[in-house]
Amino acid sequence: MMGDTPASPVAPVPASPLLALSASNLRKERGAIAAQACDTCRSRKQRCDEQRPKCSTCQKFGLECNYRIPQPTKKDKTLLEILDRIKGLEAKVDSLNLRNTFASPTAVHGHLPPGPTTGSDAPMSLSGHPLSGTAYSLHDASSTTSGTDEHFKYVCSVHQMLAWPAIRQVLAAAQQKLPTIDLGAVEREKPAGLFQLGSTASRSLPTHTPYRVMGPGPTANGPTPTFLPITMSDLNWDSMQRLSKAYFDSFNLLCPVLDRHFFLSSTLPSVFSEGFSQDMASTIAFLVFALGEVALAGSSGPPIHVSNRRPSGVKGGSKDIPPGLDFFNEARKRMGFNLTDCSIENVQIFFLASIYYGTSFYPMDFWRMSTSASLACQALLASTPAVMSSPRGDMVRRLFWNCSNMETLLNLEFGLTPTGLEKIESVVGLPDFSGPFSDEDHISNQESHYQEHFASQIVLRRLLVEFHGVLSQGMSIRRRNHPILRPADFSIRLVSLALQLEQWRGMLPPQLRWHEESSGAFPNTSMYSPSLYSTIPTSTPMTTSLPPPNTAIPGSASPLMFTTDLDAVPVRYPYSLDIQVALLRSRYYHTKYLVHRPYLYKALHHPDAMTHDDALGAAECLKATLKWPVAMSPTCTRKRLIPCVFFFTQNLFGILLLLHLSTTVPILRRIQSTLCGERFEMDASETVGLYLDWMRDIKEVDCTAQWQWEVVKAVYGLEE
Template sequence: MAWPMIRQLLDQASPRGSELHGLFMDPDPPAAMLAQQAARQQPLSTDGLEGMTMEDRALIGLPLDAGGGAGGGGISLADLDWATMENLAKAYFDTFNLIYPIMDRQTFSGGLLASVISNGFDASVDTTLVFLVLALGVVALADAQNMPLGGFKTADDDNDDLTHRPPGVAFFNEARKRLGFSLTDVSLENVQVFALAGSDSLPSSSPVAWKTGADDASLCRLYFESCSRHMDFWRMSISASVACRALVTSNPAELQSPRANLIRRLSLNLELELPLTGLEKLEEVVGLPDFDDILLDAFYPESQDSHFKEHFASQVALRRLTVHFHNTLRNVLGPTPPFPPLASPSSSAELEPIAVTVVDGFFAQLDTWRSMLPQPLRWSDARAAHFQAPMPQPAYYGQGAMYPPQPALLQAADIFTADLTLAPTHYPYATDVRIALLRTRFHYNKYLIYRPFLFKALHHSSSVGTDDARCVAECLKACLKWPLIMSPTCHRKRLVPSLFLWSQNLLGVLIILHLSRQVPILQTIRATFCPATFDIDAGETVNLSIAWLRDLKDVDPTASWCWDVASRLYRLDDG
């Protein structure tokens, strides 16, 4: 959005032109944008279990006559029974922990949870971890029951000071009450806490933002991201990453301990995120996890049925490719802050052979990555929506029945559709979310590596040759019908990592597809180099992207900002 032609377009489309210019000139535009948006966001409720509402209790399956809080809603710690906590933990491990494998299920269920229940909910880091897992378990239940993204509110709708109560906030606040007591610990559990409170995964929204990002902290950031608290997520990601780096550097013996695999999984999970904190420099020291959990596979069939190990390893491999692409492009084309300078046609032409060779080589590597994926994860462009998925399950899961204990049957089908009027299918183990993320990241990387030619076409149209035009067409095709914005995954936004980055990426797609119908050279390329189905696919992509932003705009400040721009470009009403 910092490209000169796009800035000119945004100036015409948005009344916030001066605000946009200020953001683009900031040394760290994403952070500046998030800070601006966070200032306008309504606060989260601060109540713990005593502030639970009847709706909160109904969601987690607690009897409505349990406890004795105000209005019959609040409960005490004594009201939490084993069945409720086990069900919430199962909901977390069958969804979030398969996307971000930062907790060990057997250790948590067989040791940590039982210990906390036996010894009481004290101020220890173990209790903090339990509450964060329970909070994210509630989020997973809300996802399974298609709860509106707005959650519950504690005041009338006409009150300007609404306090938001997203699913799980009561358990999250119980964790926050205890977080300070272990804030300075250098331990695996402390890193987990930060990560669970914030939540993110792979990619970023700008060409220079292929960055990294770490377990108290990790759980904290997961929760913040699930309820669109993006600035809090960002800060928790930094805390988690710094805590993980301190753990690895101050206690290197931990990498030889029985917990080494978990540390490696956690470190790599954080390294897929942003911002850079130095953790990425320890990659060779930390190494890769081997996922050699024979007992885990025996006790929890979903460990095998979900293919989460293959998913995680594939993301790590893709991240390494992405970093290589980014570093090579910077060496060839030079750094780009705050936006690429307008070079003369002659200098642009001199770069052409190198750039075309480089990006074609990049895509060959990207396609090789796809062809070498484990068989259950592999796909082809001819069958982009096809996947061998576990059999779908009912949308509602009662206590002890989040997912079947037996290995799920598999079905081969087209699981992604652009028809949002169809009732979404719920697949076990967040299968559709993980598959959609993996495939969307592939398309996003393809879009990024061909994007320099789009810049050239927009700003140096007179020097665009046939190879350039072909590369622009590849960039345009890479924008189309990302599985993430198709059904059923688009209905499961609470589980989607980096939600604010995807909203920004989709705004970029909407801008590019708009320009492809307005700018003469892009019109020509679109008509000459793109397939006959491009217009139909582009129209569906626009509709899907608009639906994504429309769904989030009332609860997510980043989506609201993106909607403000997109609605003016496409002349949309606010409904």
């Protein structure tokens, strides 16, 4: 898809074999797509060769050449259906009265085997004998203590979890094996301070590229194919088209912040014909080229190192010289000229820059640019409120929610102060992709459903914020009398939130659904275009489609989209489909893990007060840590393309510590063996292997992961 680029602006545009096949499949499904004839040829009722920016007829007669933008057909209304589901779910969340949610927590874990009982409310051990301590019951709102509820503790970040007494014991034991690392700094630092642990000096991107990094690169099984990065000296019409296509077929599907049709029909021809200036169009173009180079190199460039006899999932460039740095530096030179402009382009510039910093593993720079994008978005809406009702209003909504999604992750996990963007959510509303779009966007959405993925992540983010607010309130409620949420209802709130999360998963459109116990399975193979299962000759790695999968879940006919076999040749999915699916599912499991983590705290620190329902909650927490798709192949082999990758690194580190405790703490071992299912031990072993490989790989480019790796290496008794 990315290698099939048009010729120069004055030459005929060759057809892409993948797009031709994809379009053919679509025609069989919904009828022929109208040709993109210009207005002149349409009025003359003659065939248009569709050259950009002017077709040959308009060039011949010196006429203005305008192309109409295709509008959605009836079958393009899929997103409207998911938006309706979103509104329905949000209404349920808003109307849910926690006072009326007094069902047993077992209701949400009903599929698990019930434990023996000695009374309706008596706390019990996992062996069936009553445990010491007070019975599981509801306390009056006037109580000064909250009984078993005091045994729960909710924390939203890994940094806060490291302060748990059980985790501190693990770190203290590891400290004895790490004389050169001061783990006490973890307690002294704020969450964001972890970014600098293990760093000997302040890192910054070089302002120039001293050399070109190209293949063959290091691998465990011989050299890789030569990969030649595109640099400023190579920048011609063909290379511009190739880089632009690489960006729009990857990053813009993960974070849809640019209009492909406008960029390809207006921005790109303008900078090509008139040259690069200091304006925002040139700045955006260079950012697109930089990220396009990252998309190409991050998929098929040489790995930057080999660890544990396995090529790195960080590809292209090197630790200090990331792909696309030439273009990014050109953008940086121009960003100062657009610093205070209140426009859509201003927001886009900051957001694209944040993505690039993330792909280069500079978390603080990523945060600074993300914050700038959020503030620019607020400035735009405050200074030009009419933009929401303009033709570009939906683009503003897409920008707003991209900023909001990133801001939430950074705030909850790293304690970074939000900008206040969430205060205007109700004013902005949800995006519906109602604006003009190109045929390429239509095809990419038909095959990857990126619009539905984006909308579903918005709702999941809103649920996460709601959950955080309820659980944080529950932890502080003991200090005052609250008319709705009583102090003893904390475990009831956990059940309510788990039910809401299950509602979200059950209301996903069919194209996105999956069996929760099978995190690596395809959602529904019949929902995807046949071109996904065809082998198509291509000159660009981003366009490779997959053959029919041969592996399946034991006891199931469902094929696997993700695998724990990191030594197998990774399948490449078009339109970054694997990354889209992996992000949605991994964030779901992360949310479920957070909601149930208070049960794990109670099991670790107050085992004598555990009830059977508490044990079920702890079991759900442990199962939610297993085999996050983002850490499985093929997604983990393209780490540069994963937005906010350090968020996942941080959480995988915390999970590794908890999974270690699950094998050493007696009550957790008992929960594993009786409530987590027959496959848990095997799945947990595979999960530890996956997450250790992730940490071992990413430590080469992430200073925070360097000391995290030393910790897990000491905890698990690993050798280099």
